Amino acid sequence: MEPEDIIRMAERMGADEAEVFFLRGTETEISVENNQIDFGGGAASTGYAIRVLKDHRIGFSYSSEENMEKAIESALKLSKLGKKIDGYSFLKDDAFPAVEGVYSDDVANMDPEEALRMTKEMFESALLHEKMIVAGGGLGYGYTEYFIYNSHGVYAEGKESEIGGGIYAVLPDKTVSNGTAVRVSHLKDVDFNEVGKEAGQRALDTQGAGKLEKPGKMQVLFHPKTFASLTEYTTVQQLYGNRAHRGESVYTPEMIGQQVASGGVSIYDDQLNPIGLYTAPSDDEGGASRKLALIEDGSLAGFMYDSVSAAEFGVEPTANGMRSGGRFKSPRDSTPPETVARNISLEFPSTKDFEGLIAEMDRGVIVYSVLGAHTANAVTGDISVNSPTLFYVENGEIKYPVASAMIGTNSTELLKGIIAVSGERRPIDGDISGMSFIMPYVLIDGINVA
Amino acid sequence: MEEEIIRKALQMGADYCDIRISRASGTSLELKDEQVQKAIFGESEGAGIRVLYGGAWGFYSTHELEEVSLMKALETAFKLAKSISSIGERKAGMADVPTVSDTAIWAPKKDPRNIDMGDKHELLRDVVSAAREKEGIKTVSAGYADKTVYQRFLNSDGSDVRTEVTRTYIRSSVVAKDGDRISSLVVSAGGTGGFEVFDQTGQNPIENAREGAESAIRLLHAGKSPSGKMPVISDPDLTGVFAHEALGHATEADLVLAGDSCLEGKIGEYVGSEVVTIIDDPTRANVYGSFPYDDEGVKARKKVLVEKGVLKTYLLSRETAYKLGMEPNGSARAESIAYRPLVRMSNTFIDNGDHSFEELVEDIKLGIYAKGSRGGQVDTGKGTFQFSAQEAFLIENGEITKPLKDVSFGGRTLEILKSIDAVGNDFRFGHPGSCGKGQWVPVSDGGPHIRIKEANVGGA
Numbered sequence: 001m002e003p004e005d006i007i008r009m010a011e012r013m014g015a016d017e018a019e020v021f022f023l024r025g026t027e028t029e030i031s032v033e034n035n036q037i038d039f040g041g042g043a044a045s046t047g048y049a050i051r052v053l054k055d056h057r058i059g060f061s062y063s064s065e066e067n068m069e070k071a072i073e074s075a076l077k078l079s080k081l082g083k084k085i086d087g088y089s090f091l092k093d094d095a096f097p098a099v100e101g102v103y104s105d106d107v108a109n110m111d112p113e114e115a116l117r118m119t120k121e122m123f124e125s126a127l128l129h130e131k132m133i134v135a136g137g138g139l140g141y142g143y144t145e146y147f148i149y150n151s152h153g154v155y156a157e158g159k160e161s162e163i164g165g166g167i168y169a170v171l172p173d174k175t176v177s178n179g180t181a182v183r184v185s186h187l188k189d190v191d192f193n194e195v196g197k198e199a200g201q202r203a204l205d206t207q208g209a210g211k212l213e214k215p216g217k218m219q220v221l222f223h224p225k226t227f228a229s230l231t232e233y234t235t236v237q238q239l240y241g242n243r244a245h246r247g248e249s250v251y252t253p254e255m256i257g258q259q260v261a262s263g264g265v266s267i268y269d270d271q272l273n274p275i276g277l278y279t280a281p282s283d284d285e286g287g288a289s290r291k292l293a294l295i296e297d298g299s300l301a302g303f304m305y306d307s308v309s310a311a312e313f314g315v316e317p318t319a320n321g322m323r324s325g326g327r328f329k330s331p332r333d334s335t336p337p338e339t340v341a342r343n344i345s346l347e348f349p350s351t352k353d354f355e356g357l358i359a360e361m362d363r364g365v366i367v368y369s370v371l372g373a374h375t376a377n378a379v380t381g382d383i384s385v386n387s388p389t390l391f392y393v394e395n396g397e398i399k400y401p402v403a404s405a406m407i408g409t410n411s412t413e414l415l416k417g418i419i420a421v422s423g424e425r426r427p428i429d430g431d432i433s434g435m436s437f438i439m440p441y442v443l444i445d446g447i448n449v450a
Numbered sequence: 451m452e453e454e455i456i457r458k459a460l461q462m463g464a465d466y467c468d469i470r471i472s473r474a475s476g477t478s479l480e481l482k483d484e485q486v487q488k489a490i491f492g493e494s495e496g497a498g499i500r501v502l503y504g505g506a507w508g509f510y511s512t513h514e515l516e517e518v519s520l521m522k523a524l525e526t527a528f529k530l531a532k533s534i535s536s537i538g539e540r541k542a543g544m545a546d547v548p549t550v551s552d553t554a555i556w557a558p559k560k561d562p563r564n565i566d567m568g569d570k571h572e573l574l575r576d577v578v579s580a581a582r583e584k585e586g587i588k589t590v591s592a593g594y595a596d597k598t599v600y601q602r603f604l605n606s607d608g609s610d611v612r613t614e615v616t617r618t619y620i621r622s623s624v625v626a627k628d629g630d631r632i633s634s635l636v637v638s639a640g641g642t643g644g645f646e647v648f649d650q651t652g653q654n655p656i657e658n659a660r661e662g663a664e665s666a667i668r669l670l671h672a673g674k675s676p677s678g679k680m681p682v683i684s685d686p687d688l689t690g691v692f693a694h695e696a697l698g699h700a701t702e703a704d705l706v707l708a709g710d711s712c713l714e715g716k717i718g719e720y721v722g723s724e725v726v727t728i729i730d731d732p733t734r735a736n737v738y739g740s741f742p743y744d745d746e747g748v749k750a751r752k753k754v755l756v757e758k759g760v761l762k763t764y765l766l767s768r769e770t771a772y773k774l775g776m777e778p779n780g781s782a783r784a785e786s787i788a789y790r791p792l793v794r795m796s797n798t799f800i801d802n803g804d805h806s807f808e809e810l811v812e813d814i815k816l817g818i819y820a821k822g823s824r825g826g827q828v829d830t831g832k833g834t835f836q837f838s839a840q841e842a843f844l845i846e847n848g849e850i851t852k853p854l855k856d857v858s859f860g861g862r863t864l865e866i867l868k869s870i871d872a873v874g875n876d877f878r879f880g881h882p883g884s885c886g887k888g889q890w891v892p893v894s895d896g897g898p899h900i901r902i903k904e905a906n907v908g909g910a
Contacts, residue, residue, distance in 0.1 A: 044519070
């Protein structure tokens with residue numbers, strides 16, 4: 001069925017407006033378990049999602065192509081339960097920016113034999129010690145494409161490829177230590193042997209980890225993935241328009257322009273950055289993508305909205321209407337759009353390399369991973385996490401690995417304490433699906449570590 | 451068509467092949483206070499094909515059920531297995547089980563497919579109203595979901611199993627506020643079946659929401675917890691979470707094989723005190739984690755994991771049983787046809803003992819009564835855990851006294867199991883939910899009240 005035919009069918013059946021979202025993709029993964037590769041898997045998925053607007057209420061359903069009529073009928077029936085949103089209409093954007101550098105045939109159609117070779121080399125690169133075990137990990141690659149079409153004639157489409165690899169290495173030697181490393185990209189431009197080496201090296205370096213001798217307030221250098229996790233469950237949630245308007249955030253719309261982070265710190269939803277994992281011409285409801293300022297030079301600059309929350313609070317949507325669910329196995333055609341950040345990017349005017357950041361530290365820790373980031377309080381931003389992988393640094397030198405430490409802080413305290421970041425920024429997949437980050441190493445002063 | 455795929459796989463030289471074809475449909479509804487946030491109807495279908503060749507696995511799934519798509523999926527799965535087998539000696543295999551042909555349709559009594567969306571909406575509104583009755587409740591969100599999955603499993607050994615299972619579920623979360631004090635709480639109810647699941651003990655969503663609201667209000671003015679080593683009484687909800695998280699995961703054979711279980715090599719040994727018996731049972735009628743056959747076509751059965759303190763078995767799939775030289779016990783589950791089956795739990799619980807609640811409490815001079823779980827961390831390899839209770843009370847001189855907030859307790863799983871010195875006689879299943887292990891599957895857990903002689907208690 002052509003998208004136009006689906007929309008016309010919905011209108012004939014009684015919808016005032018209709019929208020169809022289509023998603024298709026394939027994925028292949030090679031897994032490593034216990035120093036063995038013995039599983040390769042994949043999936044091809046397709047699906048349609050329908051939204052109808054009737055009497056100012058939205059109805060939603062998802063289906064395969066064959067059952068389209070039943071899906072529309074169900075969406076129309078469900079619209080009766082929906083909340084009434086006066087003045088709401090599906091989006092009317094008609095110009096979408098071109099996006100380049102997010103799709104490559106080399107990734108989308110990679111030969112499994114090649115993926116297997118890469119996986120084998122990656123995990124063997126982690127075996128830096130005779131007792132090292134790669135307990136888990138693997139390599140996955142594939143592509144997704146989508147289109148969105150609605151009653152206003154809006155048509156947006158996008159296509160992206162993705163390749164990612166990760167290794168979890170365990171070293172049961174004098175003590176049991178472990179190391180994790182993950183990298184992901186749209187293109188075949190990552191050296192996955194480095195991922196293996198990084199995980200193995202971390203497991204080696206954390207052998208014999210001891211107690212943190214002098215707990216207290218200190219500098220903390222967060223690994224990009226770690227800073228992304230802490231932000232994901234706090235700052236990002238607080239920058240969702242619906243939360244800010246409902247009083248479920250430390251930020252309110254009245255605070256725009258106020259200083260909320262240390263000078264120079266900017267946070268964007270950089271929806272068009274080619275390294276961002278959710279870079280596409282539009283969001284999942286046909287809103288034109290942009291570089292959206294959330295915090296600029298330390299001051300609160302704006303919030304994220306999907307089309308429904310924007311209509312409710314009388315503002316413009318910001319191309320943050322994303323459908324939750326992953327890109328592949330739980331495809332995002334099975335939920336209606338809601339506000340989700342796409343590529344949260346932290347920028348700072350001056351940057352240093354990793355060694356330069358360490359040199360900057362008189363007393364502190366480098367934190368490579370945290371447990372329990374999801375337990376942070378999204379409303380207040382209070383964070384209490386355990387780090388099982390960290391190193392103590394004094395006078396610009398790494399002194400010793402620490403087995404475990406508690407970090408107690410708050411998201412606004414983190415943003416106000418930023419003193420330096422690395423020049424290298426990495427794309428990082430969020431834990432919450434539909435969200436990603438472009439994150440540097442971040443050095444923060446005055447954090448409680450015990 | 452399915453038979454043709456299996457024949458073709460064997461022709462290609464596969465050592466083993468299975469195919470799962472499924473059709474699923476369901477509705478869900480989300481309410482925030484009185485407003486509907488989401489109302490969803492959905493249908494999906496698809497197939498997952500798994501091939502064993504030369505000691506390696508290949509798997510591929512598709513949402514398109516035409517012959518050409520299924521053949522392509524088979525070819526891709528076969529190619530993956532063949533490539534992997536070519537890089538050296540691979541060790542994957544399948545432990546033998548008798549072949550089976552069966553149809554198990556668990557027809558719901560009050561089928562949600564025949565219940566109007568308006569009635570589901572009304573039930574959810576009643577849940578929200580029940581929670582809002584209490585003064586001080588600021589917001590209530592509630593979600594309803596039902597899903598019916600028909601699946602046919604076919605393999606090259608000759609098994610052919612058709613199943614259909616419906617699950618119905620309601621979850622509500624309440625936020626209470628008094629000045630600057632905020633507290634929140636989540637409760638759920640549900641099971642395998644239709645609306646009749648809400649008639650079971652402890653699974654009435656309206657009563658659960660009301661009790662959740664009462665707890666949230668109490669938490670507003672709860673005091674700080676003492677910390678240190680002390681006795682802990684855990685309620686059926688928290689007992690269940692302990693059985694699932696701390697012990698259950700460590701019995702999963704894939705974790706044992708990966709060297710990530712503190713129970714490796716301990717079958718036949720005492721891992722807990724003699725009053726502790728822990729069971730995983732997917733055959734319990736109407737319980738959320740139940741299923742008739744696992745995703746390798748093996749009939750579901752009750753597994754006594756720990757009997758009077760002694761570790762009896764692991765949870766095993768055919769795949770892991772082969773590697774461990776053990777017998778499969780029907781524990782292979784996949785989230786959907788898009789995933790390969792992994793070793794998973796079903797309904798995991800500590801079995802009933804013979805003490806009344808009063809008997810458990812009466813000897814305690816200073817201790818904690820902890821209820822429900824807000825989440826926590828478990829390291830199955832090191833055998834350590836830490837849970838935060840939803841709600842807790844101080845026990846002083848054999849009496850439950852004042853409410854406490856932000857109570858967590860933890861320790862070494864095996865030490866805690868040995869430290870359980872009395873088990874109550876008031877078994878029930880707790881709040882049903884989903885267990886994540888790269889894939890989500892519905893599970894339930896429970897138990898009676900239990901007394902832990904000594905655990906590490908901490909406050910925030």
